[in-house]
Amino acid sequence: MQQLEALVRAAEAEVDRQMQICNACRYCEGFCAVFPAMTRRLSFDGADAHYLANLCHNCGACLHACQYAPPHEFAVNVPRAMAQLRVKTYEEFAWPRGLGGLYRRNGLFVALATAAWLAFFLVLATWGRPGEGRDAASLAGNFYAVFPHGTLVTMFGVVFLWALFALAVGVTRFWRAIGPEGSEPGAAAEATRDALTLRYLDGGHGEGCNDEDDRFTLRRRVFHHFTFYGFMLCFAATCVATVYHYAMGLHAPYPLASLPVVLGTLGGIGLVIGPVGLLWLNFRRHPLHTEPSQRPMDVGFIALLLATSITGLALLGWRDTSAMPTWLAIHLGCVMALFLTLPYGKFAHAAYRVAALLKYQVERRRRNPVAVAAD
């Protein structure tokens, strides 16, 4: 624990050092929300550093613009300093705290091992029902013949509520540390719009951010959108199916042209295109942009998203065959692993980022306490 404290303080001190230089320079003021937020303070330690780190989304633009970037002796590398601290944010505010550290250190292994273990257990459970769930004609895509509806609701209810609770505790801790007093009219709406449109991935000029070099590209924004809206469509499919089941008495399996299946299929396709693109970009990023210790966690999250979408589409393709129970078990294992690890990695950044954007929108509606620069 003492080692974690020392690492967190060192990462905060580096953000503080670099922001002191940026605050004197201010060349990047128009790039993203980090720099206008910076002009409102004179020191950047503790909670302020975590706030700025989560306003940054690692677009890389300020590194390519910076005259003090390595090999200059000032060694200003804002994307990396922010990325190093963001990883610590996930761990510092995570609940339970130990899981944040476990996932940070072994992200890819933890993600894949959790999915494999759960899938194996669930496949065994389908085999433990001899005579049931193996006859394609009798199954006819009926998942509840393999796992009863009540069993699925209990399993996923527990996992979903765990993820929601852990994320809520983490974000509440974060907000208490950084949060401004009170709110301002319109701040929440603008922060939500900024988050949903990934506004600051446009580089501040609409042409996009940087990946492997100083050319601007909108690829990262596009692949993030495929991922986010793919995830939301899959979530919407589950919600619609729940309404069908409980409110309308319509029970699965649903026809291929039904709303839950169409939403789930479109979401699954988005969740293949987005993560494949992000994985491709992850390995092409300029090495100075990234924090190498963060890669296993990023790749672990992307791998779980891909495993979830690919097994979901496979389940759709084989749902009327005798392979359906096995695909169902594998898919459910991946979904459960995804939700169990959501609060401790890359996904948590989305929640912390929305909180940081909200603070930013509240602050910029108030007078600048430093009053030496315009927002």
Ligand code: SF4
């Ligand atoms: S990143 Fe470099 S160029 Fe940009 S504000 Fe900081 S010191 Fe100036």
Ligand code: SF4
């Ligand atoms: S990397 Fe991009 S988002 Fe992060 S501080 Fe620099 S310009 Fe802003």
